[in-house]
Amino acid sequence: xxxxxxxxxxxxxxxxxxxxxxxxxxxxxxxxxxxxxxxxxxxxxxxxxxxxxxxxxxxxxxxxxxxxxxxxxxxxxxxxxxxxxxxxxxxxxxxxxxxxxxxxxxxxxxxxxxxxxxxxxxxxxxxxxxxxxxxxxxxxxxxxxxxxxxxxxxxxxxxxxxxxxxxxxxxxxxxxxxxxxxxxxxxxxxxxxxxxxxxxxxxxxxxxxxxxxxxxxxxxxxxxxxxxxxxxxxxxxxxxxxxxxxxxxxxxxxxxxxxxxxxxxxxxxxxxxxxxxxxxxxxxxxxxxxxxxxxxxxxxxxxxxxxxxxxxxxxxxxxxxxxxx
Numbered sequence: 550x551x552x553x554x555x556x557x558x559x560x561x562x563x564x565x566x567x568x569x570x571x572x573x574x575x576x577x578x579x580x581x582x583x584x585x586x587x588x589x590x591x592x593x594x595x596x597x598x599x600x601x602x603x604x605x606x607x608x609x610x611x612x613x614x615x616x617x618x619x620x621x622x623x624x625x626x627x628x629x630x631x632x633x634x635x636x637x638x639x640x641x642x643x644x645x646x647x648x649x650x651x652x653x654x655x656x657x658x659x660x661x662x663x664x665x666x667x668x669x670x671x672x673x674x675x676x677x678x679x680x681x682x683x684x685x686x687x688x689x690x691x692x693x694x695x696x697x698x699x700x701x702x703x704x705x706x707x708x709x710x711x712x713x714x715x716x717x718x719x720x721x722x723x724x725x726x727x728x729x730x731x732x733x734x735x736x737x738x739x740x741x742x743x744x745x746x747x748x749x750x751x752x753x754x755x756x757x758x759x760x761x762x763x764x765x766x767x768x769x770x771x772x773x774x775x776x777x778x779x780x781x782x783x784x785x786x787x788x789x790x791x792x793x794x795x796x797x798x799x800x801x802x803x804x805x806x807x808x809x810x811x812x813x814x815x816x817x818x819x820x821x822x823x824x825x826x827x828x829x830x831x832x833x834x835x836x837x838x839x840x841x842x843x844x845x846x847x848x849x850x851x852x853x854x855x856x857x858x859x860x861x862x863x864x865x866x867x868x869x870x871x872x873x874x
Contacts (some may be wrong), residue, residue, distance in 0.1 A: 630839025714747030767794025
């Protein structure tokens with residue numbers, strides 16, 4: 550049986566409150582009593598719950614993180630940046646995903662109510678922003694990673710999606726490509742609207758297929774364009790999975806990349822180096838976004854006011870063989 554604080558109190562002949570004060574180095578306990586309590590703790594092998602100790606101190610020394618399912622291609626990079634930063638600061642991390650929809654959100658909400666963590670890092674699962682906003686208004690510190698154009702009322706870390714789209718267009722023009730096919734993500738995401746607007750500012754086109762960030766959507770967009778005989782000499786896909794689907798469809802149709810058609814993706818997930826041919830893409834600094842958001846939250850928990858404006862990190866064009874310079 551696990552030794553409890555009640556066992557320690559009974560053996561030492563003191564109240565549980567006194568034991569708690571000793572554990573949390575409060576000054577209200579006399580030296581002799583505190584020494585006796587520590588001796589009992591050692592003899593019984595009592596290990597206090599870190600959560601219980603933290604709550605008594607007014608802090609759990611734990612950060613929560615709420616994300617979409619972890620099979621999102623770039624979530625691993627974001628999470629690694631968060632973990633590196635949080636652990637270096639001596640904090641723990643509680644990870645919540647929304648794999649089970651409303652049931653997952655209910656479980657997460659119960660942990661907020663139990664004060665299991667001090668603040669929240671959020672990669673917003675769909676349809677949760679209202680819930681998180683209400684929690685923030687009640688005092689939960691929140692930092693959002695990848696604000697999808699919602700302009701939330703809490704601090705956020707984003708990237709230059711519009712400039713990323715523009716850089717892809719400039720690169721294709723420099724490579725002599727003037728008839729692009731664009732495969733977007735879902736248009737209700739702000740990042741999608743920004744990537745599209747940035748590209749069209751530089752290289753206008755009417756050949757736009759709405760996708761959903763999946764490999765299948767990139768493949769189907771290219772297959773449909775080829776079937777209709779619509780001429781295009783390049784593809785700009787709004788993420789690397791869609792770009793991989795475009796590469797697959799072009800290869801199946803006997804088109805050579807990049808000689809016949811150049812392909813540019815977005816994100817620079819690890820897979821982008823291993824497509825055939827390796828993918829030219831716009832790199833989002835996902836690990837840096839996780840690190841930056843974690844630092845912002847920890848600084849806020851330490852008393853530093855949160856920034857009023859989003860922190861925006863730059864994208865970078867990574868040139869590989871699918872669209873060489």
